[in-house]
Amino acid sequence: MQPVAIIGGGPAGTAAALAALSEGRPVRLFEKTAFPRHKVCGEFLSPEVETVFQRLGVLDVFEAAKPAPIRRAVLHLGGREKRWLLDPPGRGLSRHALDWALLRAAAARGAEVVRESRTPEPESGPVVLACGRRHSAPRGDRLFGFKAHFDGLSDDSVELFFFPGCYVGVSPVEDGKTNVCGLAPEITLAARGFSIDEVLDSQPALQERLKPLRRRMEWLLTAPVLPDRRFAPPAGETCYRAGDALAFVDPFTGSGMLSALLTGRAAGQAAARGLGITEYLDGCARVLSRQYRLAAFLRGVLGSGLTPYALEWIPGRLLFHATRPRLPAG
Numbered sequence: 001m002q003p004v005a006i007i008g009g010g011p012a013g014t015a016a017a018l019a020a021l022s023e024g025r026p027v028r029l030f031e032k033t034a035f036p037r038h039k040v041c042g043e044f045l046s047p048e049v050e051t052v053f054q055r056l057g058v059l060d061v062f063e064a065a066k067p068a069p070i071r072r073a074v075l076h077l078g079g080r081e082k083r084w085l086l087d088p089p090g091r092g093l094s095r096h097a098l099d100w101a102l103l104r105a106a107a108a109r110g111a112e113v114v115r116e117s118r119t120p121e122p123e124s125g126p127v128v129l130a131c132g133r134r135h136s137a138p139r140g141d142r143l144f145g146f147k148a149h150f151d152g153l154s155d156d157s158v159e160l161f162f163f164p165g166c167y168v169g170v171s172p173v174e175d176g177k178t179n180v181c182g183l184a185p186e187i188t189l190a191a192r193g194f195s196i197d198e199v200l201d202s203q204p205a206l207q208e209r210l211k212p213l214r215r216r217m218e219w220l221l222t223a224p225v226l227p228d229r230r231f232a233p234p235a236g237e238t239c240y241r242a243g244d245a246l247a248f249v250d251p252f253t254g255s256g257m258l259s260a261l262l263t264g265r266a267a268g269q270a271a272a273r274g275l276g277i278t279e280y281l282d283g284c285a286r287v288l289s290r291q292y293r294l295a296a297f298l299r300g301v302l303g304s305g306l307t308p309y310a311l312e313w314i315p316g317r318l319l320f321h322a323t324r325p326r327l328p329a330g
């Protein structure tokens with residue numbers, strides 16, 4: 001039986017591998033980077049990931065990595081704050097730990113992991129494209145992502161600080177560490193010589209939040225970040241796109257990994273069963289499109305000066321729920 005080829009070993013690629021293996025198909029997974037590795041990400045896992053890990057048969061692997069519980073959410077909008085409880089809680093786990101644990105689990109179940117940068121080959125059997133988001137964007141007003149881990153007292157909240165054109169998230173991960181991750185326009189970063197510390201110090205509320213913490217690693221920067229979706233297949237598409245390679249939701253929603261796991265699992269099943277690409281993509285659109293529409297709307301609101309007033313009347317729990325993908329049954 002021809003193996004399912006999977007390009008990319010992030011959450012989407014490993015979910016696809018685990019799903020295809022449980023359908024009885026052999027899997028060959030190509031990953032260009034040596035794991036474990038750090039990755040720019042808020043590392044906030046939406047509560048629904050536990051159900052997805054259970055369906056993939058790796059909930060024990062996830063729990064063994066000791067993700068931090070995240071029970072409270074706080075939005076800092078200019079001078080105002082919006083707080084609510086997360087029930088069930090979210091979880092915080094570094095990509096260093098998560099991606100490595102999932103890749104090892106896929107290998108332990110029989111996936112052949114090949115350390116290679118790969119492009120899809122025509123006529124080579126089913127291919128899942130899980131290689132992450134596109135990196136190209138016009139110079140000038142590009143958004144860059146950044147992240148570092150900090151030591152010091154950690155708590156159980158995810159806090160998001162919004163300021164012109166930027167947001168920064170602060171939340172716990174495993175082993176008492178705190179992750180600080182954000183997005184900022186090129187122009188803001190360039191004005192401060194790409195010093196992330198200076199950008200963060202310029203915001204009093206953020207400066208106060210980070211005061212008791214000590215940075216334990218260099219800042220990581222990531223290439224331009226732009227929301228993107230490809231639910232309509234380009235002519236001649238033969239791959240099952242999953243995760244960010246299919247659709248990249250604005251990261252402030254903290255739901256990109258959940259979407260990647262869901263579409264990765266669906267892609268692995270579809271590739272193993274020989275489902276048509278259009279049928280597969282229709283299923284993905286049903287799961288993701290509400291979340292994408294709302295995230296795009298909120299991004300527009302956040303970009304306007306009306307943010308604090310516009311968001312004040314929306315209950316936090318509703319805001320949170322509406323920016324998650326729909327969990328398909330079974």
Ligand SMILES: Cc1cc2nc3c(=O)[nH]c(=O)nc-3n(C[C@H](O)[C@H](O)[C@H](O)COP(=O)(O)OP(=O)(O)OC[C@H]3O[C@@H](n4cnc5c(N)ncnc54)[C@H](O)[C@@H]3O)c2cc1C
Nearest residue numbers: 008010011012032042043044118131132145243244256257
């Ligand atoms: C600033 C920022 C903050 C974020 N915060 C959060 C958050 O808090 N919570 C959340 O849920 N989501 C968050 N996200 C989104 C989340 O990071 C992504 O949705 C998630 O990583 C998508 O997983 P993926 O497997 O599709 O892609 P990736 O995680 O990008 O994995 C793709 C993999 O493919 C490999 N690869 C690429 N090309 C090739 C090739 N040609 N051959 C072989 N291998 C290849 C790469 O090395 C990589 O390991 C954030 C994103 C950004 C930018």
